[in-house]
Amino acid sequence: MFFKAPNPLSPFLKEIWHWKQVDTESLPWILPSYEFELVFHLTSPPYIYPLTGEPIRLPLAHWVGPQNKRWKIVSTEKLNLISIRFQAGSPYELFKESALTYLNRFPSIENTSFSPFLKLSSLVSESETLNTEGIHKFVASLTEILESYLGEIKPIDANVSFAFHELTNATAGIYEIAKKTGISRKQLERGMKQVYGLPPGELRKMHRILAMIRNPNYYKSEKMETRFTDLAYDYGYTDQSHLIRDFKSVTGYLPKDWFKNFEKMSYFYNS
Template identity: 40%
Template sequence: MVETESGETFLLPKSHLVGPQTRRWRVLSPSQLNLVSIRFYVASLYALFSKQGLSLKNQFPEIPYNTGLEKNFQGAKIEETVVIQFLLEYLKNFPGKQTEVPTYVRFALMELTNPKTSINSLTKKLGISRKQLERKFQEVVGLNPSEYRSVHRVLSLVRNPEHYQTNNPDLRLTDIAQNFEYADQSHFNHDFKRNSGTIPKDWFAEFEKMSHFYKQTNEEK
């Protein structure tokens, strides 16, 4: 079961996609869960299976269930190579066809990882109108360019271990705000809370509270 930030609850299909999200949510379960997930790059569902991002926005659509994975989970030990093989076969047989992501959308995705990039300057580089960019970008990605830039900036913040007081007690939040091109501390607080549900001061107080998805290994540094 999923609970959204507004208090809405609903059951998730046993096998499902998680579309691009602009709302916060959490999984509720009275018992232990065994989960397998495939994390796609931005626009991959569009490129691999022609799944339009806008139709998936804030959705959890059901997809065909892989019984082979469930059988593997019933064993005492799960072999990673076996799980990977099942997932690869699953993706090969997933319904849909490949679709080329337009070059200007790929360029926009790269440019918007830089918090200095403004939407107006980006459209001038591309030689198209803002409306044209937003329409195609949302179709492919599921978020508009401003939403994508905001989410990417916050994710870049929380994934860096050096932004947490337990790892870097001398770092000030005002320094982080300046380094990531926020206009001021108020802008930083507002944008961060909109995406995470809490203010930066509370979030960065203790790194160990973070999900392991955001912890970098030595190989990733």
């Protein structure tokens, strides 16, 4: 189940997920994304398996930074966790840290400069799941912690913020966006990496694909295969083959196979 962020924090928090008894065998790969998450495992945390390299054991409480790689979740136990998803760019505003520091990383909150969040760990450390009262206490404590950061917001540069919103427009071109801002493409790329962790082209590709897979209307549709040309047009692709190429590079699947098999879930565990 998921909860909307409390009203005072909605510009910075997107949603809060509570996962109960989720079987990792049913989950596909973690998808690349420009969004941060803060995750608290209520039971033994799982392992992360990258496409190449050694597996990583996740900490009990950790950040999920921007990702440009796919990962697989493996655990002998079912997952029980709380995941806090932030609005794009808000960790930079709230905590004044470069998103590049967290690129493709899952650092423990104990090893970062976010000691106030350790209070949340104590709320979930003695329970495999949380009841309604426990969730309310967790959200109230989270709200209190985040409100302590609101007095010293670091505004995102107006050009970078404008570029991000333009990039979420399917038809926007990167050169055209840079021209509108009056800064060079290199300056724009540096700013986007600082705030969102990714360069403009990569961010736009991820946004397009994430927007598709988060749309529940596309799942298990009998007419899905006949709609790919329209889907490509709707998301600003010049042709269907470009859409399929981007979709497979991000998800590892062809669109028809993805939408046939996976339900909409939190981006961190990818569906």
